Amino acid sequence: MKPNASKFVLFVAFRYLFSKKSQSAINLISLISMFGVVVSTMALVCVLSVFNGFTDMIKKSFSCFDPELKISAINGKTFDFEKISDKTLSNKNVALFSKTLSDNALIAYNDNQTPFILKGVDENYNKIFSPDSLMISGNFNLFNLDFDVAAIGYGLAAKVGTGVDYVTPLTIYVPRREGKINVMRPDVAFKKGEIFVGGVFCANQADYDDNVLLVPLSFAQNLYDYDSLKVSSFEVKLKNINKLNETQKQLQKSLGGNFLVENRIEQQKDYFKIIKIEGLMIFLILSLILIIAICNIIGSLSMLLIDKKEDIVLFKNLGATDKSIRKIFIAEGWLITTIGAVVGLIVGLIICLLQIKFGFLQMDINSYYEPYPVVLKFSDFVLVLATVLTIGFLAAYYPVKFFKNKTEQY
Numbered sequence: 001m002k003p004n005a006s007k008f009v010l011f012v013a014f015r016y017l018f019s020k021k022s023q024s025a026i027n028l029i030s031l032i033s034m035f036g037v038v039v040s041t042m043a044l045v046c047v048l049s050v051f052n053g054f055t056d057m058i059k060k061s062f063s064c065f066d067p068e069l070k071i072s073a074i075n076g077k078t079f080d081f082e083k084i085s086d087k088t089l090s091n092k093n094v095a096l097f098s099k100t101l102s103d104n105a106l107i108a109y110n111d112n113q114t115p116f117i118l119k120g121v122d123e124n125y126n127k128i129f130s131p132d133s134l135m136i137s138g139n140f141n142l143f144n145l146d147f148d149v150a151a152i153g154y155g156l157a158a159k160v161g162t163g164v165d166y167v168t169p170l171t172i173y174v175p176r177r178e179g180k181i182n183v184m185r186p187d188v189a190f191k192k193g194e195i196f197v198g199g200v201f202c203a204n205q206a207d208y209d210d211n212v213l214l215v216p217l218s219f220a221q222n223l224y225d226y227d228s229l230k231v232s233s234f235e236v237k238l239k240n241i242n243k244l245n246e247t248q249k250q251l252q253k254s255l256g257g258n259f260l261v262e263n264r265i266e267q268q269k270d271y272f273k274i275i276k277i278e279g280l281m282i283f284l285i286l287s288l289i290l291i292i293a294i295c296n297i298i299g300s301l302s303m304l305l306i307d308k309k310e311d312i313v314l315f316k317n318l319g320a321t322d323k324s325i326r327k328i329f330i331a332e333g334w335l336i337t338t339i340g341a342v343v344g345l346i347v348g349l350i351i352c353l354l355q356i357k358f359g360f361l362q363m364d365i366n367s368y369y370e371p372y373p374v375v376l377k378f379s380d381f382v383l384v385l386a387t388v389l390t391i392g393f394l395a396a397y398y399p400v401k402f403f404k405n406k407t408e409q410y
Contacts, residue, residue, distance in 0.1 A: 029300040034340040036293025041344025041388050042351065044286050048380045049352045051279050053373025058275070059264065064134060064203040065212070066264045067098075067235035069248055074260050077103065080229045087254045088234060093247040095239045098124040099231040101220045106173040106190075107213065109160040116156055117211050118172060120220025128237045131201060131214070138164035138199030140214075148219050149198035155210030157200050169194040170213075177225045193223045287387060294388075294395045297333045330396045337392025341385055352376055 071088065073079040081099050088097055101120040106113060123143050126132070131140040131151065140151050150170065157163055162170065173190045195215055203209055221228060238247055244263060252261040265272050352374050355361060359371025 029296060029303065030336060033294070033296035033300050034336050034343075036296060037290070037337055037340025037388065037392065038344040038347065040286065040290035040293045041341050041384060042348040044283070044290070044384045044387070045345060045348025045381065046351055047282055047286060048279075048384070049348075049374045049376050050372055051282065052375035052377055052380070055272075055275055055279075056375050057373045058271075061203060061205050062264055062268055064129060064131075064205070065208050066267050067128060068238050068241060068244060068264065069236040069251065070262045070267055071097075071234035071236065071251065071255065072232065072260050072262075074258055078226060078230045078232050079259075081231045081234065082229055084234065084255055084259060088236065088251065091247060091250055091254070093239050093243050094251075095237045096124050096127060097234045097236045098122055098128050099217060099233075100125070100235055101217055101224070101226065101230065101232045103174070103220075103224060103232070105213075105223075107156070107160055108171040108173065109162045109168070112160040114156070114159045116213055118174070118213055118215060118220055118223070120215050120217040122217045125214075125235070128235060134201040134203055135199045136202045138197070140201070141198050142214065142216050145198075148193075148195040148216060150195045151199040151201050151214040152197050153209040153212050154200050154202045155206065156213060157197070159210070162197055163200055165197045169196045172213075172223060174223055191223060191225070193219065195219060287391070290388060291391055291395075294337060294391050297336055297392065297395045300333075300336070333396025334389075334393055337389060337396070341388040341392070344388070345381060345385060349376070349381075 071084065078101070085097075088094055099122045102117055105116060105118040107116050121142070126140060134140075135151070136154060138151075142149055142151065152162070152170075160170070172193045172195065174192075176189055176191050201209075201214075217231070218228070220226075221230060236251075238244060248261050248263055252259075255261065353376075355372060355374045356376075361372045363370060363372055
C-alpha cells in the first residue's frame with residue numbers, strides 16, 4: 001500500500017471509530033467489542049501473573065529439601081561416593097555437597113505403623129538447607145548427641161502419634177538385603193533399628209511433611225547393611241546460582257554417562273509438567289473467551305458497512321479502489337482490538353502491581369491467610385499482546401469476502 005493510501009485508510013478508520021454513527025447500535029456494539037477485549041486481555045495478564053506466582057512459591061517450597069543440583073546413579077540405588085567426590089569438588093562453582101542415603105522403610109510407634117521414606121544425611125546437610133528454620137518443635141540436632149536422633153515431618157508425626165520424644169524410640173523396619181527368606185519366620189526378613197525423635201519439621205510440602213524421616217547417614221547405612229562409602233545421592237550447593245545451567249553441564253560431562261545431574265525442576269519433573277499443562281489449559285480457556293468477545297467485531301463491522309454505503313459510493317467516485325475501501329473496515333476492526341489490548345494490558349498491570357503492594361486478595365492456607373502471589377514477566381505481556389492482536393486481525397479479516405461482494409455492488 002502506498003503511503004498516501006495508508007494515510008487515507010487510517011484516517012477514515014479513525015473517523016469511523018470515534019465519530020457518531022447514524023445508528024446508535026453500531027456505537028454500542030463497537031464499545032461492547034472493545035470492552036470485551038479489555039476484560040479478556042486483563043484476565044489473561046492477571047491469571048498468568050498469579051500462575052507465575054504459584055509456580056515460584058512451589059519452587060521455593062521444594063527448595064527446602066530439593067538441592068540446587070542432585071547427583072545420583074543411573075543404574076542402581078547406591079554408589080561409592082569416593083568415585084565422584086573429587087570430580088564434584090573440582091568444579092569451581094561447587095561450594096559443598098551433602099551425602100545422602102534414601103530408601104523406603106516401615107515405622108512403628110506404640111500401636112501405629114506406616115510406610116515412609118528414611119533419609120540419611122551427613123553433617124553438611126545443615127549447611128545446604130538450613131533445616132533449623134523448618135523446625136516447629138524441638139531442633140535439628142542429629143550429630144551432637146551420644147545416641148541416634150531423628151527429625152520427623154509433622155504429617156508423618158501425626159500419622160504415628162509422636163512428637164519430640166527422648167523416652168520412647170521409633171522402631172524402624174527395613175527388608176534385609178542379604179540372606180535367604182525363611183517362609184516359616186517372615187519376621188526375620190526385616191532388620192530393625194530404634195531412634196529417638198529430636199525435632200518435628202514443616203516444609204509446607206505434603207511429599208516431605210507426610211513421608212520423610214531425617215536420620216544420621218551412619219544410622220541409615222547400618223540399617224540397610226551398606227558400608228560407609230555407599231550413598232544414594234550427592235546434594236550440591238553452588239557458589240553462584242546464576243551459573244546453574246553451566247555448572248550442571250560441566251558436572252554431567254565430567255561424571256560421565258553413569259551418573260545423572262538434575263536441577264530442582266528436573267528432580268520434580270512430573271510435578272512441574274502438570275503445572276505446565278495446567279497453565280496451558282488456563283491460557284487456552286481464556287483465549288477461547290477472548291475469541292468470543294472479539295467475534296462481536298464482525299457484527300460491528302457488518303453494521304458499519306451497511307451504515308456507510310453512501311460513503312463507499314463517494315470514495316469510489318473520488319477514485320478509491322475496492323481494495324482500499326475493504327482495508328478501511330479491516331483497519332477499523334484492528335483498531336478496536338489494538339486499543340482494547342493496550343488498555344487491557346495497562347489495567348492488568350495496575351491490578352497486579354496493587355496486589356503485589358497491598359495483597360488485597362488473600363487465600364486460606366493451613367488456617368492462616370496469605371496474599372495471592374503475583375510475578376510479572378515481560379514474556380507474558382508479549383504473548384498476550386501477540387495473541388490478542390492475531391485473533392483480532394483474523395476476526396477483522398474474516399468478513400473480507402463479504403465486504404468484497406458488497407463494495408463491488410455500490
